[in-house]
Amino acid sequence: MALWTMILRKMANNKWLQLNLWLGLTVCVALFSSMPLYSEAILQRTLIKELQQTQLQSGVYPGFIRIATSVSSSQMDEKTIETIAKADRFAAAIPERAGLELLSFYQQRFTHKMKVYGADANEQEKQYQKTAGSFQSLSDMEKRVKLIEGRMPADRQDGIFEALVTQKFLFATKRGLGEELVLESPESDRSTFRVIPVGIIETNAAADPYLPYLTTEREDSLLIPFEQFEREFVKGGKARLTDLEWRFALNYEQLTVEKVEKFSQAGADIKRYFRGRLGVAEVNMPAIETVASYQGKQEKLDLMMVSLYAPVMLMLAFYLYMTANLIIERQKTEISVLRSRGASRLQIMTAYVIESTMLGAAALAAGPFLGVWFTGALGASNGFLAFVQRSALDVSLSSNAYKIAAAAVGGAILLILIPAFLATRVTIVGHKQQMARLGKAPFWHKAGVDLILVGFSLYLLYNFNRRQEDVKRLALDADALQLDPMLFLMPAIFALGGGLLVLRVYPWLIRLVYWAGRRWWPPALYSSLIQISRSSGQYLTIKVFLIMTVATGLFSANAARTINDNMDSKIRYAIGADIAIATKWESDAPPPLSTESMPQMGTAAGSLTEPRRVQYTEPPFEAFESLEGVEAVAKVFRKPDARFSAGASGTSGKTELIGIDTMAFGNAAWMKGGLLEYPINSYLNLIAPEPKAVLISRSLADKAKLKPGDPIRLNWDGLDQAQFTVFGIIDYWPSWNPLPSVAGNEEGKAAPPHLVVGHLGTIQNRLAVEPYEVWLKLKAGASSQMVYDQLAERKVPVTSLRDATQELIRSVNDPFRMAVNGVMTLGFVISMLICFFGFLLFWLLTLAGRSLQYGVLRAMGLPFRQIIGMLVSEQLLTSGAAVLIGVVIGNTTSELFVPLFEMSFATADQVPPFEITYHQSDYLRLYGIVGTMLASGLLVLAYRLSRTRIAQALRLGEE
Incomplete structure (x- = not known):
């Protein structure tokens, strides 16, 4: 009981x-x-949405x-009947096997087709009747x-047999309802069946919204x-069964990520x-590919979350250690006195374990609910420090979340017990000796931890850069996200090592400033310089903490901005405009050959036939020019398999x-600035006056040794060559990927592609008129749906459509990108909050520890302003x-380290090039937060200092 009383009093005092x-x-x-x-x-x-x-x-x-399965057996023997019964039992267990609720189900059986004619038909009618039909059964037919x-x-x-038939079938038999039909089997026995159609049916769409039976x-x-x-047929075997079918409608909304594998x-x-x-069986499950793609995604996303959280966790660990260390620093005298009076280290540590466990239990009670709020913030993130009114995530606390939370609490408790364990080794004499040696060099300074951390992170950076260069050189396609935890942990290691390295030099810089102006510094600054230079170790914790917080926050901001901007630029560049449309x-x-006629063709004769040029008729373009909500429209002809011939050596x-x-094109196309030597409109103005002028890619210019003013000949299959003149050389062009690719290269090696940009009118006049794309630029505030509705109303036959806005929305809603934005936003906010609390905590304790010093200064007559x-x-x-550091x-x-995120993208499609993005608003937020923090800290400290009485401070010093 005495132990509990001591713990509670100690917690109340602190x-x-x-x-x-x-x-x-709790955080x-x-x-x-x-x-x-x-x-x-x-x-x-995301799974349900897909x-x-x-x-x-x-x-x-x-x-x-x-x-659906065919029945290969020609006779319904006992083995076949039993196999069908087992198949029915297996089918009945499919909903349970899939782990989903059964919403609807029916099964069908079919016999082989038979000749159908009226029972009163004469021999001539029987001979010429071509109508065929089969018996069918349907469960829950009514x-x-x-x-x-x-x-x-x-x-x-x-x-x-009484049967239901469709109107079309009844017309084919030339009989009416109630008139008897005969079905004659094509088998050798020529068995016949008497059938009377008693009802005409059609599809009942209202009968089952999930699984309607289609009579068509x-x-x-x-x-x-x-x-x-x-x-009669399955067990009786009167006619041969040909097909069996089972259809299910399962409640896909019950399909959770845990059930994906099942x-x-x-x-x-x-x-x-x-x-x-x-x-021969056929299984059709439309959702299977989408669902299968989610196998293993949760493990990848969990790994990515850990990696993204790594810098924030490192900062939190530092905060916990700093806070625990500050608590222990205040209690070192008490601990050393207890040790000197006979208390064992085990007894003292038991008290701290109980105290930490109580705090951990309280954090475990509140933390998961705060985690639910964090999850909601992650789900609402639409970019870095940007949130939208997206539908809330369906979050529920699970046992897995509590297990991870309990493990986190256990690790945190061990971390905050380290200072207490170290303090129990010191007696009262040792404690007084340590207080007298505050100026000694810290452990990290002696061991060179800063140099080790910086060297280790730079070594890892070198390896990552080499790997990235190999991927680019070999034109390999990386996965959507190559998750390597070190990619996210390296920046935190470098920031910590860099901060310690600068702080190794900083005291010497303070001494230099003190020495340079020791004759002119005012008393306040003079005293501060002496205090900082003599007790640099006292401020080490808060300085490292602030450096880590600010560096981590800035890295998170820059990394998130860079990833978002590069993803958006990649989508816009690949499409080239807001909307790119191809029409019929x-x-x-000639119509495409059917598969039945192909075997009858002679391959030798076909190989001698030259391909005939197809003549196209250009559809009206006015339908696009008059679209509401569209600012600019451009025709863009693309021929990926054209051929060139140029240069003195006839390179082709x-x-x-x-x-x-x-x-x-200049009005409609989208182009990121800085990709070309000059703005894109300058190149368009360059070739505009000359119909034969073209722009060529640098890869083509290097291969054919071309320069502006040289001729180049172009054509494609079935056309004669036409000559053009090179006016400029470009490195990028909207929708064109200049990166090396293995595709289309006969040698199977990565080769740079080539590009020629010319006038559409000249290409159509001198070469051929072939289908082109239509690029649209929308007006501000106009929606893509507005364009879709107008195209549908005007019955424009669209064959393909690429919409940059919809692609951007899909990209923003990608779970991995949402994780990056959410975690880095959350990390930035948490960093700033923890920075504020840590700063305030440190300086309040510092002020409390130096009350005697300020009391003496006030007693000596130093004004409060000083x-x-x-x-x-x-x-x-x-x-x-x-x-600032x-x-x-x-x-x-x-x-x-931000350039390493380029490995998170498909390297062969990373156009425009990966570029680090800085937003001035992030720096303004950071400076605003830091400025508020310093100002608030000063106000609190000034208030506490103004309430300190000189006599009380002096009496405290005497005690």
Whole structure:
């Protein structure tokens, strides 16, 4: 009981320190618990959205499953009947196997096709009748079909079948309802079946919104009761079965990320079970590819979250250690007295373990709920420090989140117990000796930890750069995100090492400033310089903390801005304009050959036939020029397989040819600044007056040794060459990828592509008129949907469409990009908040520890204004200098390590080149936060100092 009393009193006496420590623990728990919460929630939402998008594109319900198999057996023996029964039992268990609720289900059976004619038909009619049909059964037939005339069939036992038919089939038989038909089997036995159509049916769309039965799929079927079909054909074997089919509609909204593997495995099991069991099987699961792509995504996203959080976690660990160290520093005298009076180290550590566990338990109680809020902030991020009113993530606390949170609390408790463990080794004598030796060099200074950290991070940087150069040189396609935790941890290591390295030199700089102006410095600055130069170790913790915080915040801001800007530029550059549309052109091209006619063609004769040029008819262009909401429209002709011939040696090869109208293209196209030697409009103005003028890529100029003024000849298959004149050389052009590619190279090696840009009118007049794309630039505030609706209203036959706005929206909603934006935004905000609390905590404790000094100065007659000047100068020379050092190190870290994020993109498609982006607004926010922090700190310190009584401070010093 005495131990608990001591712990509670000690915590009450240090309530503000304990509150700061609890705050750090709570944020730590929230960060760790938000990782699994976010990865589960965002992948779940993205999965459902992609399945819904699949439904919009294909018109098929995402939970749809269709299993169809032929029956190869010609007779219904016991083995075949049992195999069909087992297949039915397997199909019935599919919803449970997939782990989803069954919304709808039906199955069908089909016999082989038979000749159909009226029972009263004469021999001539029988001979010329070409109508064929088959028996079909449908489970729950009464609920699924729409009866438009007649009645439902009955299960008769007299050998006559009553059936439902479609209107089209009844017309083909030239008979009416109630008139008997005969189905004659094509088998050797020529068996016949008597059938009476009793009802005409059509599709009933309202019967089942998930799984409607479509009568148009098999209009030549005679639908009989399911039980009768089973008795007469499956078990009775009166006609040969040809096909079996099962259809399901499962509730795809229940498909969670945890069930992805189970669903994919169910799809594989279905295919494996029906493969060759009864005959040729076909399994159709529209969602399987989308769902299968999510296997392993959560592990990758979790790894990325850990990697992104690494700098913030390192900073939080430093904050926890700093706070715990400050608490222990205040209690070292108490600890050393207890040790001197016989208390064991185990007893003292037990008290601190209990104290830390109580704080950890409180953090564990509140942290996961704060983690839910963090997860919501991550899901609402639309960019760095940008949030939108996106639908909230469906987040629920799970056992996994609590397990990770508990592990984080355990690790944090061990971290904050380190200072206590070290303090228990010191007796009262040793403690007094340490107090007298505050000026000794710290451990990291002696061990060269700063040099080790900087050297290690630069070594890793060198290896990463080499790897990146290899990827570029070999034109390899990287994955969407190559997740390497060191990619995110290296900047934090470098920032810490760089900060320590600068702080190794900083005391000498202070001494130099002191020595240079020791005769002229005012008393406040003179005192501050002496204090800082003699007790540099006292300020080491806060300076390292501020440097780490500012550098990490700036790196997070620059990295997020760079990733976002490069992703957006890549999408816009690849499309070339806001919208790029290709439409259908009328031509005299022959229809494509059917697969049945191809084997009858002689290959030898076909090889001698020269390809005939297709003549195209250009559709009206006015439909695009009059679109509302469109600012500019341009025709852009692209011929990727054109050929060139140029140079004295007659160098030739493949090139992409782009034909444009210079003025319209300049108004409609999007081009990032700085990619060309001159602005793109300067190149367009250069070739505008001369119809034969062209621009060529630098790769083509180097290969053919061309320069401005040289001729170049162009053509493609079936055309004669036309001569043009080179007017300029370019490195980039909207929608053209200049990076080396293996595709299209006969040698199988990476080769740079070539490009020629000329006038569309000249290309059409001297070469040929072929289909071109239409590039649109939208007016400010105009939506893509407005353009879509107008094109649909004018019945423009669009064959392909690329929309930069929609691509950007999809990119922003990508879970990996949302993680980058959310985590780095959250990291920046947390860094600034922790920086403020850490700064305030340190200086309040410093002021409390130096009350005697300020009391003596006031007793000596030093004005209060001079003491405030001492505080201001001391803060500027410590905290202010640390912030400036942090800005320099943050910028250096960004310059060195942000380019490594280029490996996160598909290297062969990284056009425009990866470029570091700095936003002035981020620096203004940082300076505003730091300025507010320093000002608030000064106000609080000044207030506390003004309330300090001189006599009380002196009496405290005597004690």
